[in-house]
Amino acid sequence: MKKGIGFGIFLLAWIGLMLTACTTPPAxxxxxxxxxxxxxxxxxxxxxxxxxxxxxxxxxxxxxxxxxxxxxxxxxxxxxxxxxxxxxxxxxxxxxxxxxxxxxxxxxPLPTPILQMEFKGVVEEVLPNGYRIGGRTVMVTATTRVEGPIAVGTFVEVKGVLQPDGTILAFRIHVED
Structure with a gap:
């Protein structure tokens, strides 16, 4: 019985490693x-x-x-x-x-030129992957630099890239005084 459990754990770990290797760049x-x-x-x-x-x-x-x-x-x-x-x-x-x-x-050569945006506004809503700021949907990722605590009512400056769907992908959000 113990051998079967040990083999099952080994097999699950091996499958997890294989799935990770499919999307993670090799070291x-x-x-x-x-x-x-x-x-x-x-x-x-x-x-x-x-x-x-x-x-x-x-x-x-x-x-x-x-x-x-x-x-x-x-x-x-x-x-x-x-x-x-x-x-x-x-x-x-x-x-x-x-x-x-x-x-x-x-x-x-390169994709269509990218429109960079910079604007200031009040945070109106916290979304699952970003914020609603000044009437615009602003998305954040792991690479977005967020400077200061952000909450509804906070006045911020956003720097980002306009996406095809009209959202803004922020590369920096800075809380303004």
């Missing part, structure tokens, strides 16, 4: 190239947030397919300075294959 030394998959959580001015990790792009990064929040992507790159510097980002279709033209690739 690589800085500068060592690697490839991993994840889900786009946010489109930022200089990159993406993919499954909790910051992925930076440059003018040299190849982007295959149409990037959007919620898309599954395969990232090739190397870790550097707490983020991943992407050399290639492939958007996967719903069937799991790489999106693109009949030839297999659709290369674009």
């Amino acid at each position: 690589s030394r800085e500068g060592t190239a690697t490839r991993w998959e994840g889900t786009v959580e946010a489109i930022l001015p200089d990159g993406l947030q993919v499954s909790g990790r910051l992925v930076r792009w440059t003018g040299q990064t190849q982007i295959l397919g149409d990037l959007q929040v919620g898309a599954r992507v395969e990232v090739e790159g190397a870790p550097a300075d707490g983020a991943w510097n992407a050399t290639m980002i492939r958007v996967q279709s719903s069937g799991g294959s790489v999106a693109g033209t009949a030839g297999g690739t659709m290369v674009s």
Whole structure:
């Protein structure tokens, strides 16, 4: 009986490790190239947030397919300075294959220019993933820098990126005096 329980615990731990490996970038030394998959959580001015990790792009990064929040992507790159510097980002279709033209690739330099926003307002409501500030929905992620305690009625300054759905993805929220 004890052998069966021990094997069951081992099997559950092994399955958990395998599931984590599917979405977590492998631990690589800085500068060592690697490839991993994840889900786009946010489109930022200089990159993406993919499954909790910051992925930076440059003018040299190849982007295959149409990037959007919620898309599954395969990232090739190397870790550097707490983020991943992407050399290639492939958007996967719903069937799991790489999106693109009949030839297999659709290369674009960078996605559509991103509109950065900065505004001040009063926090009207606390939402599950953000706030309602000055009549606007402001989303926060693990990479959002929140400076000061935020509550309903607090006057804040927001810096962020306008998303396609009209929400603002904040990269900084600062409590104003």
